Amino acid sequence: MDANGLLQIFVYCLLIVALAPFVGRYLATVFAGGRTPAAAILGPVERGIYRLCGIRAGLEQHWTGYAGSLLAFNMLGVLLLFALQRIQHILPLNPAGVPAVPADLAFNTAVSFVTNTDWQAYAGEATLSYLTQMAGLTVQNFVSAATGIAVAVALARAFARRSAGTVGNFYVDLTRAALYVLLPACMLGTLMLVWQGVPQNLQAYTLATTLEGGQQVIAQGPVASQMMIKHLGTNGGGFFGQNAAHPFENPTPLTNMVHMIAIFAIGAGLTNAFGRMVGDMRQGWALLAAMGVLFLAGVLAAYWAESQGNPALSALGIAGPVNLEGKEVRFGIATSVLFAVITTAASCGAVIAMHDSLMPLAGMVSLVNMMLGEIIVGGVGAGLYGMLLFVVLAVFIAGLMVGRTPEYLGKKVEAREVKLALVAVLALASGILGLAALATVLPAGLVSVQDAGPHGLSEILYAYASAAANNGSAFAGFGANTPYQNAMLGLGMLVGRFLVIVPVLAIAGALAAKKTVPASAGTLPTHGVLFVGLLVGVIVIVGGLTFFPAVALGPIAEHLLTGAALF
């Protein structure tokens, strides 16, 4: 660990906290239907979209209608993206002449992008045409992110309303998220990335004759436009196989900083927007503080672990920062670790270093980030509604301790809400542990494991945690592109996405219908240090009780064995 590395971490955190109120104010305006600076241009586009699609923007939906529209939109998205991959070889914009994607891989990739996971069982430059990248993946990068934001906004509305029958209009929330939030930010960001060297073209792959006379085929494409939404929407699916480690996706430490800020910007801003929507800014800061505590603990632990280097390699007589396997020189140890923790804390899943080659405890931080349910800032929208599920559990536990009906923001939290929150928490846990357990015993699952010993178990755990938590990063030695893994990881993604979203919307419906009770002397304040501590405690205990045994057999066991090349 060195001073410069710590400075990068500190400056990054400062920038995110400083940005949050601005992003939050903008988001709150957008989702209250308010007028934004770009309304003169985007307003007519927005109204045109509603007219064209037959969406009655003024008509709000009951939570069941909201969930129904969301599911319909997302299932159609899976079908369209699946079809596009299957017929890409007969469609235009395919200069590399890639063939149709096999059915199992096309299913996995379609589910993966619709659920905001963006797991890459494919290598983009060898598998997908430019048309599939743009009209398939880029589109889902936008709308899956917008879907997450919409759910979070619906839940925030439910806390703010009293005795209401509706939580908003899904199509309107989705359209406004895409149009007013994601598109303008992506257009600016894309130009910044191109300036720094990220390609943006539709040319065929270039054949170069190298200085020594060899041949090198240079894959390119419309990279920058996809990079920006990939990070801003916490998607994480790379244009190239090696994702943001590829110099064309992420040529300089400066583009890397842009990527990192983009990953947290909306998630952190949403906590602030939540505070504004419920009429108490401190509530938003409290949520962000809980996220910040967990983030800093993770990043410092991972940075420490990675800085120790790999004693098995040091013994071979090499010098400098030792653990550079799977890392890039321009990023080095500190930047690589910071990105690894950010990308797994948010459900982004882009990588600039190979997580499989991280030291065991540094890899464990990424794994645990996902197992906790991507609530440390988290995926856009998903982070906020995931965190609010833990808030429901925290106030419930606090209520049990003092013998009072738990309440949050004036809403009584009753049996129905707690049960629904537990359904969501258990869906994630069973998606990770249940499916990972299956993969450890079935021969069809085991063939994908690259490394023997505890690291092999880590690879399986990581894959299913990444799928169910909708992250998308991997211990990429794991051979994910088999029919079994494509199907089961796809199932994990669906469980982890929609078996969380539907309970969250049900909670939103229940809360919106409740009256607000005024705070009394017995009300637990939910904006102070005490509550932040309680919330962090509940998250750590729930996560610990659920996942510690599995983690002990994987990364912790491997850590105890480092220093020798064993497997």
Place this chain on the structure above:
Amino acid sequence: MIRELKPALLLLLVMTLLTGLAYPLAMTGIAQALFPAQAGGSLIERDGRVVGSLLLAQRFERPEYFHPRPSLAGAGYNAAASGASNLGPTSVRLAADVAARVEALRVENPNAHGAVPAELATASASGLDPHLSPAGIEYQLPRVARARGLPETRIRELVAAHTQGRDLGFLGEPRINVLALNLALDDLTAAAWP
């Protein structure tokens, strides 16, 4: 059911046109107009032929060139098949690969000073890492100087001119672009021996 699906389907198609075609195509047009070189992949031409991209490592094996980091992209430095080892920290294969690379580096660089820098013995994340740290260059410098018949100090000057510091003074790590340095070396040699 059909009534419910109609707006969903129409909105999906509109979003496909807007974010999947209009957005990337507009950005392509603007990017090509504002930053044509970068948008085109930072390609480098010599005598009218593309010799590579400034951002991507390419294979260098001759002693008179600096060699980039080991690559597992395809069969090595394949810019259409980025790749890494993904070997875990307790992997026997990783230790064996690194040991073999250390041995090969020592044989190639008999006049090098000090231990082998880790970056030269470990494979990069992309397989196309275009950079080396100052230590990775310094280790190979005596070999390159001998092969080119140039004094080490002359090459060291060139390296210093090609060394990029941390972005904004604190982001990332100091680095040298290997392809740019090798091109400059060729120019230098051509000027010295016309």
